[in-house]
Amino acid sequence: MNCNEARPLLQACADGEIGAADGVRLKRHLEDCNSCVSALRELRTLRKAVRQGAGYHRASPALRARVLAALPATEPVVADVEPVADAGWRRWFTWSPALNATMAAVTVAAVGLGLTTYAMRESPADLTAQAVVASHVRALLSTREIDVASSDRHTVKPWFNGRIDYAPEVRDLAGQGFPLVGGRLDYVDGRRVAVLVYRRAQHPLEVFVLPDKGDGGPRSLQGYEMESWTARGMRYWAVTDASAEDLRAFVAAWKRADS
Incomplete structure (x- = not known):
């Protein structure tokens, strides 16, 4: 990886959104490129400054009520019939093979990103x-x-x-x-x-x-x-x-x- 390839990935890395494969390639590049290390450090500093300076406003009761009203209504429970909500929860544990594979890939990516972030942490x-x-x-x-x-x-x-x-x-x-x-x-x-x-x-x-x-x-x-x-x-x-x-x-x- 050269600097032209690394630069587009620095923002994703600073935001903690870089993929596992790109994270590993970027880490190897940063080991030998002080210019990209400085650029990444500046992006992280800017991100921290923006987050600290941004205001936070809690949703008002009226807004919360409108959001809740817009959500799909829960179907009523009928006697001697499995509740729809319970059936929905059980479907979480009966994923299709394709969905299982996708979730496994997401897990691997998350672990890889965590390892990359830890390795790049400044001592x-x-x-x-x-x-x-x-x-x-x-x-x-x-x-x-x-x-x-x-x-x-x-x-x-x-x-x-x-x-x-x-x-x-x-x-x-x-x-x-x-x-x-x-x-x-x-x-x-x-x-x-x-x-x-x-x-x-x-x-x-x-x-x-x-x-x-x-x-x-x-x-x-x-x-x-x-x-x-x-x-x-x-x-x-x-x-x-x-x-x-x-x-x-x-x-x-x-x-x-x-x-």
Whole structure:
């Protein structure tokens, strides 16, 4: 499946109405297509906003009466004769083979959709990764990418004292080609976190330091390379628009400095 085939299915997926077969094909496509993942996320956000903002009005007694009056009347029960209503209920359990097959297909589709929805559900780590990228982009577009500008880690680390409730580790990696240029405060998952700003040539490389939460590993999101790891009870998220090779070299240099 390519993007042209996937796009028409995104709305049905966001509404929970996609078929089982299409759901499986779409899931496989989304595993390798960040563009369609972003489009699906926007559709779900829009759907949620519309549902939350829509008004709900209970039917008035007069409307309820008109609706009930329009329904077919129940036939009266005659003595010693099986009630029509009971006979109707029993017909539910004596379906034709064709109807049984149809109901089985519907059941399989429902189960498949449930499994697809569960598999596509975003994990806490995915949500944190999105928040990190959003903060990174927001800082690049603003005028406050750095709150404390210094290449001296002994200046940057103490600056965070009293501003957050933990002490971030700051590494001097200029010798490995990643000079420190400063740090700042930002918000991730609803809390203030430390951000260390490094450079690789003309590319900013930021390290978000926050208490350990979620799983990590390398990933790519919205065109940015990311990698996450833990050390001493802290979770580190490195994000950059440099190459994946540069990011791997940075993480390796960081971890060597910890040994």
